[in-house]
Amino acid sequence: MFVASATLLSIVSFQFEAVKQHSAPSALKKEGDKDEMRNVEKGLTKFPLPFSRLKWAITFPKNNSRSQNSQHKLYTDLAWIYDRIYPRIFDYKGLYDTLAGFLEANSCRRILEVACGTGRLMAILEENGYEVTGLDLSQEMLDIARTRCAGKLLRQDMREMRVEGSFDALLCLGRSFGYMLTDDDARRALEGFNIALRDGGILIFDSFDAEVTRRYKFGVLREFVYEFEDMKITRRSKSPGYNETDITWFVEWEYIIEDGERRVIRDQTKLRSYDKSHLQEMLLDKGFEIIRQIQGRELTLVARKVGMPRKEG
Numbered sequence: 551m552f553v554a555s556a557t558l559l560s561i562v563s564f565q566f567e568a569v570k571q572h573s574a575p576s577a578l579k580k581e582g583d584k585d586e587m588r589n590v591e592k593g594l595t596k597f598p599l600p601f602s603r604l605k606w607a608i609t610f611p612k613n614n615s616r617s618q619n620s621q622h623k624l625y626t627d628l629a630w631i632y633d634r635i636y637p638r639i640f641d642y643k644g645l646y647d648t649l650a651g652f653l654e655a656n657s658c659r660r661i662l663e664v665a666c667g668t669g670r671l672m673a674i675l676e677e678n679g680y681e682v683t684g685l686d687l688s689q690e691m692l693d694i695a696r697t698r699c700a701g702k703l704l705r706q707d708m709r710e711m712r713v714e715g716s717f718d719a720l721l722c723l724g725r726s727f728g729y730m731l732t733d734d735d736a737r738r739a740l741e742g743f744n745i746a747l748r749d750g751g752i753l754i755f756d757s758f759d760a761e762v763t764r765r766y767k768f769g770v771l772r773e774f775v776y777e778f779e780d781m782k783i784t785r786r787s788k789s790p791g792y793n794e795t796d797i798t799w800f801v802e803w804e805y806i807i808e809d810g811e812r813r814v815i816r817d818q819t820k821l822r823s824y825d826k827s828h829l830q831e832m833l834l835d836k837g838f839e840i841i842r843q844i845q846g847r848e849l850t851l852v853a854r855k856v857g858m859p860r861k862e863g
């Protein structure tokens with residue numbers, strides 16, 4: 551039933567940044583990869599430092615409140631950094647090319663992009679004639695999206711979406727589902743996705759894949775350097791390990807911004823991966839039938855709304 555298309559696999563090239571760090575330089579193709587190449591040449595991929603040698607202290611939040619989980623600095627104070635470096639991490643045009651096939655095949659014109667971020671994918675969809683509404687939790691991300699997108703932008707939490715509608719397709723990409731830290735979060739989001747879609751509407755979303763997370767090399771300091779004409783941004787990350795019970799993990803980042811001056815900004819968040827079977831089960835429960843599964847670094851699922859979501863309890 552689940553057929554992974556080789557073409558799709560090659561086109562959906564979201565990069566799991568941390569895993570990408572270990573790629574061979576010869577496999578690198580895009581602009582951002584030049585940055586990685588330099589990192590590889592500098593030998594930065596080879597230095598798993600013991601945490602005791604790291605200068606920055608781990609100060610993870612003690613509770614898992616939503617604002618702390620979702621609204622980390624990357625999507626608020628550092629939204630402008632996100633907007634600059636992510637086109638070197640995600641291939642938005644390649645992603646669009648992949649999506650276009652599904653959208654055309656299912657006669658989709660009206661699209662809701664959940665977790666639209668700074669609107670880079672939304673803008674490409676609009677350029678190609680789609681009518682797109684963007685939704686995101688972060689006002690700062692939406693403010694940047696406003697500069698490039700014409701469509702409606704809604705500030706909402708995907709777990710509490712109030713978008714009743716007849717969207718032909720709902721997209722939630724860029725690993726944004728990783729902020730659904732509990733089953734309850736995930737179920738509420740999927741229920742909202744169902745309600746926003748017309749009957750037969752298409753849901754396309756991606757998730758960190760628990761199988762990949764279990765093989766991931768935690769406890770390594772990773773560094774990427776992004777050079778621009780007017781500044782250099784160095785991003786370091788580390789993640790001590792994952793919690794086997796719910797497959798969540800904390801990541802701590804350090805951004806060094808050099809533009810004549812040098813600023814260091816720290817950030818942190820918590821993410822979650824899902825097992826394929828678990829996502830499949832929740833999707834069925836929430837009124838979707840899975841029509842395609844694309845196994846890359848992330849797990850991308852394409853599902854069709856076939857009924858109403860089963861209510862909890």
Ligand SMILES: C[S@@+](CC[C@H](N)C(=O)[O-])C[C@H]1O[C@@H](n2cnc3c(N)ncnc32)[C@H](O)[C@@H]1O
Nearest residue numbers: 620625665666667686687688707708724726729
């Ligand atoms: C990794 S970014 C992806 C953004 C965009 N899809 C892209 O590919 O560039 C994750 C986005 O999810 C948003 N987000 C996180 N938690 C959310 C929530 N509960 N509801 C809606 N958006 C959320 C963040 O504000 C951020 O814009």
